[in-house]
Amino acid sequence: MPSLGSDMEAGILVEWMKQQGEKVSRGDIIAVVETDKGAIEVEVFEDGTLAELLVQPGEKVPVGTPLARITGPKDTASTERRHASAPAPTPAVPMPTVSSVQGAEAAIQPPTVTTLAEGSRATPAARLLASERGIDLALVKGTGPDGSIVRRDIEEAAPRAATVPDLEPMRRAIAAAMSRAKRDIPHYYLGHSFDVSQAVQWLDAYNAAHPPQERLLLGALTLKAVALALKDFPEFNGFYGPDGFVPASAIHIGTAIAMRGGGLAAPAIHNTDTLTLAELMERLRDLIGRVRKGGFRSSEISDPTITVSSLGDRGVDMLLPIIYPPQVAIIGFGSVAPRAWAIEDAVAVRPVLTATLAADHRASDGHRGALLLRRIGGLLDTPEDL
Amino acid sequence: MNREDLRQMILEEISAIAPETDGVAVDDSEDLREALDLDSMDIFNLVVALSQRLGFDIPDADAPRLITLGGGVDYLAGRIAPR
CATH class of the missing domain: 2.40.50.100 (RNA polymerase II/Efflux pump adaptor protein, barrel-sandwich hybrid domain)
Known part of the structure; x- marks a missing residue:
């Protein structure tokens, strides 16, 4: 032992x-x-x-x-x-x-x-x-x-x-998992930037109409968009084992949570696709609180079928994440920032979010990965449907 | 409730949310997110906690006022002051 x-x-x-x-x-x-x-x-x-x-x-x-x-x-x-x-x-x-x-x-x-x-x-x-x-x-x-x-x-x-x-x-666990990922998994990486003004405006209006404890963070919207998009992209949701890739029967998104002062854990939010935004926000809040106090359950650690890593509002434009084995994909979200954005012939300033995908080439190909990222962007354009 | 009470209240709630930050000296003008490594969920929790403790709603649009200790004290003092 x-x-x-x-x-x-x-x-x-x-x-x-x-x-x-x-x-x-x-x-x-x-x-x-x-x-x-x-x-x-x-x-x-x-x-x-x-x-x-x-x-x-x-x-x-x-x-x-x-x-x-x-x-x-x-x-x-x-x-x-x-x-x-x-x-x-x-x-x-x-x-x-x-x-x-x-x-x-x-x-x-x-x-x-x-x-x-x-x-x-x-x-x-x-x-x-x-x-x-x-x-x-x-x-x-x-x-x-x-x-x-x-x-x-x-x-x-x-x-x-x-x-x-x-x-x-925790540092040792990260070292073990990431070393194994870099050694065993042939990663490919894709990135795409979206104008998220629809999502940001919808979120501002929603939060203005709700008391503090019922408000949402953008992270809840992006998690839900990923979960919904994955339903049509099963090759990114599951595990790569001795017999190759096995898609998971449910969508349990592992959510990367940084510890203050260093360290990281990515426990699962079970059945992410079935939760309302309000439920998802509550689960996220609960999970972040428990992870930072060291109180997460082993099922939350062992169950994620894919991971999402969001840099939040003090991060940088993009991240190129490393897959958590035996998962086959991880999606990263950079910080939303105002950018010059071409809309037909004009340039406007829009809030822009860059999403990245690192995926296992043994389980999927870049073409499907690109479609997955575009689907996530499309879902964020209609936040009222999330 | 004077400004020092409000200052203490904000610091208490921050250390309840992020116990690791307890005892870290913070300037009134410093960005709390930078000084104490707070993220958007921490600020969300701070707004919830202060709203409940003071018994009034802090609108989402006002949340950025709480990013510094001095700004937070000014804001809350303004909200409490009799009109």
């Missing part, structure tokens, strides 16, 4: 993504664990076989409990026998501590005996420490007898404080 923060004592294994006996390769998601920070996918960093599952779904175990045993390829074992001065333990999913390595991803990294260079030696203590800290023994210069690597060499190669970025759990 990887540690995802100094305050984390235990986690629940939600499900195994691989079966016992299945071959696993570097980068595979092997399990999902639930912590008080949300559901986190656990990746494996070595090739091998998932020899034994030690924890069953639903079990809550303390940080450091081995979740599974992974055995390396045959040649690894022989390499070990040749070079280890004592029989090396079977590489197991290690027991990282808060101060071990770089967060959730690296925490599952098995010992790196497979990279041991020909002829180099390490004591068992050094080997153990290296595996705990995720150090590649091949890169360590030994100062022991005959140039063997001793514990002190590992300590010098990786002083505890220096190798341990004190990342907040």
Whole structure:
């Protein structure tokens, strides 16, 4: 059970993504664990076989409990026998501590005996420490007898404080998800700017006629427009898994919410397309409040079928977002700003909003993406129908 | 209710909305959104909270007056003052 923060004592294994006996390769998601920070996918960093599952779904175990045993390829074992001065333990999913390595991803990294260079030696203590800290023994210069690597060499190669970025759990979750997205997902990007004067005027009139607690923000309108548009563009709403793209049966828009002082979460607003603007605004308000207090539900974290990221009124013109795996699309909205806008032969000043789409090219193509963005713009032109 | 009371009230409501900002010194003329990293939802919540606490509606069109502490105090004092 990887540690995802100094305050984390235990986690629940939600499900195994691989079966016992299945071959696993570097980068595979092997399990999902639930912590008080949300559901986190656990990746494996070595090739091998998932020899034994030690924890069953639903079990809550303390940080450091081995979740599974992974055995390396045959040649690894022989390499070990040749070079280890004592029989090396079977590489197991290690027991990282808060101060071990770089967060959730690296925490599952098995010992790196497979990279041991020909002829180099390490004591068992050094080997153990290296595996705990995720150090590649091949890169360590030994100062022991005959140039063997001793514990002190590992300590010098990786002083505890220096190798341990004190990342907040949320930052680690972002790092894991975004690294995976950039590694695995062939993104394509589209952008389009709309004159949103219809939506802005409608919103001003609506808000003038309603008491403070019943007013709306433009963000509620853009979310609803995305949800309605997605009904005709199912290839952007769903998950990309081992068997390819699977469209979702409902539209749960993940809403990127920035934490003050850094960090980000994108929990779902369930069935976004079925909510009225007033309901959507209430849900958005509730969700933002809870996310910033750290109180969102794991279903809200694991359920989004697509994500929307809005920069709000203090942002910039546009953003080029990164898809949250296993989703296949994310839509970004820049800040609305007055711009010179051509209308037939004249130029007028209009409030302009730039929408961007990052989508997974394995699931969709740019032509359909362009139609989706245009549809969203068209829906914002008739805000009374949202 | 004097201006200092109103100032305290605004600061109290902001720290209820954004506890992280508690104790951050803010100038009367500073844009609260910049100084305290408040977004449009925070300003929305501030308008709702102040309306409820003071018992009168703050029109949406007046919300920009609350963007600075000084502007907010001026605005609320003007609304409360007997006509």
